[in-house]
Every structure is written in C-alpha cells, then in structure tokens.
Amino acid sequence: MLPSLPIPNNLLTLLLLPISLSLVYFLKRSISPSPNDLHRIPPAHPLAPYTPLWISSIRWQSRENATLSAAHARLGPVIRLAPREISVNCVIGGIREVYGGGFEKGERGGKGYNWYGFFENFGGVPNMFSTPDNKTHSTRKRMLSNIYSKSVVLSHPALREQVSTILYTRFLPYLAATFSKAEKPGVLNIYELLSATTLDIVTGYVFGLASGTDMISDPKTLAHYLHLYTSRGAYTFWPQEYPGFTYALERWLGYRFVPKWVDDANAEIYEWVMGMCDSAAQVLRKGEWSLEDTPVVYQQLSQALDKEAKKKGDDAGDRRVGIASEFLDQVTAGFDTSGITLTYVVHELSKHPDLQSKLREELLGLTPPVRPSSAPSLPDPRAVDALPLLHAVIWETLRLHAAIPGPQPRFTPPSGCRLGPEKSYYIPGGVRVSASAGLLHMNDEVYDNPGEWRPERWLEDVSEEKKRNMESRWFWAFGSGGRMCIGSHLAVYQMKFIVAALYSNYTTAIIDDTGIEQVDGYTAPPSNEELLIQLQRVKTG
Ligand code: HEM
Numbered sequence: 001m002l003p004s005l006p007i008p009n010n011l012l013t014l015l016l017l018p019i020s021l022s023l024v025y026f027l028k029r030s031i032s033p034s035p036n037d038l039h040r041i042p043p044a045h046p047l048a049p050y051t052p053l054w055i056s057s058i059r060w061q062s063r064e065n066a067t068l069s070a071a072h073a074r075l076g077p078v079i080r081l082a083p084r085e086i087s088v089n090c091v092i093g094g095i096r097e098v099y100g101g102g103f104e105k106g107e108r109g110g111k112g113y114n115w116y117g118f119f120e121n122f123g124g125v126p127n128m129f130s131t132p133d134n135k136t137h138s139t140r141k142r143m144l145s146n147i148y149s150k151s152v153v154l155s156h157p158a159l160r161e162q163v164s165t166i167l168y169t170r171f172l173p174y175l176a177a178t179f180s181k182a183e184k185p186g187v188l189n190i191y192e193l194l195s196a197t198t199l200d201i202v203t204g205y206v207f208g209l210a211s212g213t214d215m216i217s218d219p220k221t222l223a224h225y226l227h228l229y230t231s232r233g234a235y236t237f238w239p240q241e242y243p244g245f246t247y248a249l250e251r252w253l254g255y256r257f258v259p260k261w262v263d264d265a266n267a268e269i270y271e272w273v274m275g276m277c278d279s280a281a282q283v284l285r286k287g288e289w290s291l292e293d294t295p296v297v298y299q300q301l302s303q304a305l306d307k308e309a310k311k312k313g314d315d316a317g318d319r320r321v322g323i324a325s326e327f328l329d330q331v332t333a334g335f336d337t338s339g340i341t342l343t344y345v346v347h348e349l350s351k352h353p354d355l356q357s358k359l360r361e362e363l364l365g366l367t368p369p370v371r372p373s374s375a376p377s378l379p380d381p382r383a384v385d386a387l388p389l390l391h392a393v394i395w396e397t398l399r400l401h402a403a404i405p406g407p408q409p410r411f412t413p414p415s416g417c418r419l420g421p422e423k424s425y426y427i428p429g430g431v432r433v434s435a436s437a438g439l440l441h442m443n444d445e446v447y448d449n450p451g452e453w454r455p456e457r458w459l460e461d462v463s464e465e466k467k468r469n470m471e472s473r474w475f476w477a478f479g480s481g482g483r484m485c486i487g488s489h490l491a492v493y494q495m496k497f498i499v500a501a502l503y504s505n506y507t508t509a510i511i512d513d514t515g516i517e518q519v520d521g522y523t524a525p526p527s528n529e530e531l532l533i534q535l536q537r538v539k540t541g
Pocket residue numbers: 128129130141202329330331333334335337338341402403404407408409476477478479482483484485486487488490491
C-alpha cells in the first residue's frame with residue numbers, strides 16, 4: 001500500500017475537485033445534446049444547473065436532508081440539484097414512476113456509475129442491494145423473496161424458536177441483570193442492547209442460532225464490531241460519489257481519501273461474516289440439526305444457486321465469497337435499521353408514559369404474554385402482529401424517524417421519461433433522480449402535524465382515501481417497487497417481539513438523551529449512538 005500524502009483533505013479537495021468535475025461535466029454534456037425540460041425545473045441553488053459542485057459540497061458537509069427539505073418547501077415537488085440530477089418529493093410523477101417503474105440503480109441501463117457499488121463487499125463482489133441492473137437483480141431477488149415474505153416469516157417454526165431463545169435466555173435476563181449492577185442499577189444504553197438483539201435475531205434466521213451471533217451475552221465483542229462498523233461511516237463520500245476519481249487518485253498518486261485502517265476494519269468484518277457462512281455450511285453438511293439451528297436463509301440461497309448452476313450446466317464453482325457478500329449486506333441492512341427504529345420507539349415511549357401504560361395493557365392481553373414466567377413459549381406471531389396500538393407505535397416511529405431517511409438514487413431509463421405531478425417535465429436518460437423517506441413523511445396534507453410523534457393518527461377513523469395515502473402511497477420507510485426492502489416483514493416481526501418483551505415487564509424513562517437527533521445521512525442513527533434509560537420493574541397486579 002502506498003502511504004497517504006501529507007496534504008489535508010480539504011486542501012486537496014479545493015485544488016482538484018473543481019477542475020476534474022468541470023471536465024467530466026463538459027465531456028458528458030457534449031455527448032448528450034437531446035432537447036429536454038431540465039432547464040425548466042427550479043434549481044435548488046443558482047449554481048445547480050451548471051455544476052454538480054454545489055450538491056457535492058452539501059453532501060460532503062452532511063447537510064443534504066436539511067438542504068433538500070428547505071429547497072422542496074420553497075420550490076415544489078421537483079427540483080434540480082445538478083446539471084444531470086433532480087430530486088422528487090411526490091407520489092404521482094415521482095416515486096410511482098421512478099421506483100414503481102423499476103428505474104435502475106446503475107447509470108446507462110445499469111452499465112455506468114452506480115452509487116450502490118459502494119455496498120459491494122470482499123473487494124467488489126456484488127450482492128442484491130448493490131446490483132446496478134434490474135435483470136441481474138430480479139434473478140437474485142426471486143431466490144429470496146419467499147423466505148422473507150410475510151406469510152413465511154409469521155409462520156416459520158425455526159424463526160419462532162430462535163426468537164424465543166434470544167428473548168427468554170438472553171434479552172430478558174440481560175435486563176434483569178442490570179439491577180444487580182453496583183452503580184446505577186437499571187440504567188443502560190438501550191441503543192447498544194437493541195442493536196445486539198436485532199443482530200442476534202437476523203443472524204439467527206440467516207445462519208441458525210448455532211452459527212449466528214450471541215452479542216447480548218458478549219457486550220465486548222458487540223462494542224468491537226459496532227465500532228468497526230460505524231467508524232467507517234465518516235469515509236463514504238469519496239468512494240460513493242466519485243468512485244473512479246477516488247480509485248485513480250489512489251492508484252496513480254498514492255493519495256487515499258479513505259485511511260488504511262478502514263480497509264483493515266472491513267477485512268475483519270469480512271472474516272467474521274465468512275466464519276458464520278462456513279459454520280452454516282458445515283451444519284448443512286452434517287445433515288442434522290435442531291429447529292433453532294436451522295440456517296433458514298443460508299440454506300434457501302445456497303440451494304437456489306445450486307439449482308441455477310445445474311440448469312445452466314455450470315459446475316458448482318466457488319460461491320463462498322458471493323454468498324458471504326450477500327449475507328454481509330443482509331446482516332448489516334437488517335440489524336442496524338431495526339436497532340435505530342427501536343431506539344426511537346423507546347425514546348418516544350419514555351416521553352409518553354400514558355401511552356406506555358396503554359401499550360402494556362395491550363401486550364399483557366397476549367397468550368401467553370412475553371414475560372419471564374412464560375418461557376419458552378411465545379404468543380402466536382400473528383396475534384402479536386395484529387395488536388393495533390403496537391402496530392401504530394412502530395408505524396409512527398418508522399414514519400417520523402425513518403432509519404433510512406436519505407435519498408435513494410436511481411437513473412432515468414435510456415429512452416427518457418416524464419416526471420412531475422402533471423408529468424410536465426421530459427427528462428432524458430441517465431439523469432440521477434431520488435426521493436427521500438424523511439421528506440415524503442413530512443407532507444402535512446397526508447400526515448397532520450407531521451413533526452409530532454402521535455401513534456393515534458394510525459388508529460383514527462379517516463376516509464379510505466386518506467388511509468391509502470397514509471399507509472401505502474406516502475409511507476416509504478421501506479422504499480417501494482422492485483427494489484423495496486426485502487426484510488421489512490422480518491424487521492417488523494422482530495421489532496414487535498422486542499417491544500413486547502421490554503414493555504410487558506418494564507417501564508422506561510430517559511436518563512440522558514443528548515445527541516438523540518438523527519445524523520443527516522442515508523442511514524440515520526442517533527448522533528451520539530447512545531440513549532441512556534432507567535428501567536423500572538412493573539409491579540404485577
Ligand atoms: C426497520 C428496519 C428496516 C428499514 C427501515 C429498511 C429500509 C430499507 C430501504 C429503504 C431499502 C431500499 C433502499 C434503497 O433502494 O436505497 C431497503 C432495502 C433492503 N433491505 Fe431493508 N430495511 C429494514 C430492515 C431490513 C432487514 C431486517 C433486512 C434483512 C434481510 C433488510 C434487507 C434489505 C435488503 C437486502 C435490501 C435490498 C433490496 C433490493 O435491492 O432488492 N432490511 N431496506
């Protein structure tokens with residue numbers, strides 16, 4: 001590896017960025033002369049029609065949500081961010097066309113620049129999430145969608161066993177043990193515990209309990225991996241926005257935007273996930289395992305890949321790395337987002353003790369309720385799913401504190417398209433376009449007083465039209481269309497069970513919520529990665 005040049009990042013940026021970007025823009029511009037309506041779209045900044053520099057600098061400073069939010073409020077649902085980039089904040093002529101219409105993640109029909117290429121693992125091995133074109137993508141998604149479907153998740157016997165073991169032998173004992181601490185009994189950083197629990201459940205379903213993590217019982221390892229995982233977050237801008245430039249600079253000048261230790265952190269994460277994959281493979285080779293050790297998703301994918309290879313007449317080959325890249329993505333996509341959402345559930349419920357009591361009343365009506373004396377039996381997942389207040393609490397939190405509130409970029413198809421609420425803009429092919437859950441969810445015509453956390457809004461009697469707008473058209477926590485979150489049902493399942501286990505037994509109050517605001521990014525954890533709460537045992541009546 002070449003050493004980093006001793007030049008501060010911002011100085012080099014100042015010198016190189018304007019020159020290279022203007023050059024790239026000039027070259028691109030000269031090969032795409034088709035007449036279009038981009039010039040009629042209100043620019044978010046006077047420089048936006050002329051250079052991508054403005055939006056790049058906003059992204060570099062992590063001010064995209066705040067900036068787009070203000071710009072849409074001022075200029076309407078379609079705005080221009082750069083010569084060849086727009087942002088949409090509407091359903092008709094917006095997310096319905098772009099995401100419902102299967103616009104691809106990769107530029108030029110899935111062949112050019114791809115913002116999601118950054119999520120490839122093991123040095124450029126793609127996975128479902130990172131795939132640029134919708135043909136390759138749908139082949140993979142077809143292999144997995146059944147195992148993550150609502151009906152399979154709600155009735156899978158292995159998942160129910162896995163969640164039972166995790167809640168009764170790890171989660172609830174962990175909560176009980178916080179009271180025997182000498183200092184501040186009952187006080188804990190709930191963000192950490194919730195992340196550990198969702199990581200255990202997701203790796204449990206994917207790899208089986210024997211091969212998955214046990215982070216609740218091992219806070220040291222958890223802290224280690226969380227640190228590896230989150231500390232890389234500060235270095236996403238260059239490889240994500242300017243991958244070619246970043247690569248060339250390192251290759252030819254030896255200058256690294258991303259420090260070497262980030263590569264080392266990735267290498268360690270790769271090894272960790274590879275270990276879980278190998279362990280699941282070994283369980284399957286043994287040919288015999290207990291229900292909770294079933295590597296449900298791993299088994300499904302490896303069998304589907306075998307079948308595909310046989311059909312094509314390929315020899316099996318080494319799929320170890322491809323599978324590991326897929327599951328590394330699913331594990332990180334699956335635990336962090338649910339952990340973030342649950343942290344805001346706890347934060348909001350701690351501010352609303354009345355609602356906490358009402359929720360507890362609802363939860364204790366389950367048969368059996370999720371409390372220590374019921375172990376190891378869990379109530380029917382369908383009964384948990386059907387609890388109205390629990391559902392409203394989760395949905396309201398997904399709305400106001402979307403874990404992925406940031407823009408989800410796509411490219412317009414090569415033949416161009418029409419966008420805008422009246423479809424009045426003709427947009428040529430290869431234009432970057434995105435919408436953001438964080439902005440869609442703040443529409444006050446759909447969600448009254450959108451800044452307020454009010455689960456009751458999901459329980460009120462409203463017109464069918466309003467209901468449809470709230471529940472499906474504008475609700476975008478999991479995205480929409482062909483590339484919508486594949487894990488949404490698993491996410492909701494685990495979140496509802498974890499809330500049930502926590503609030504059937506305990507009340508929560510805030511001790512310290514400094515830095516609870518979400519970071520301004522694609523994924524948005526609390527800025528401090530911490531929420532200190534005081535647990536209190538519920539007195540049984
Ligand atoms: C509250 C929890 C979750 C939230 C808010 C969430 C949100 C999202 C969103 C918004 C997308 C679309 C992103 C884009 O196109 O830029 C997505 C995709 C995805 N999510 Fe989730 N997710 C959650 C939980 C999970 C879980 C538990 C899994 C576990 C398997 C998972 C796996 C994935 C995968 C694999 C994709 C890519 C799908 C594709 O490209 O077809 N997510 N998620």
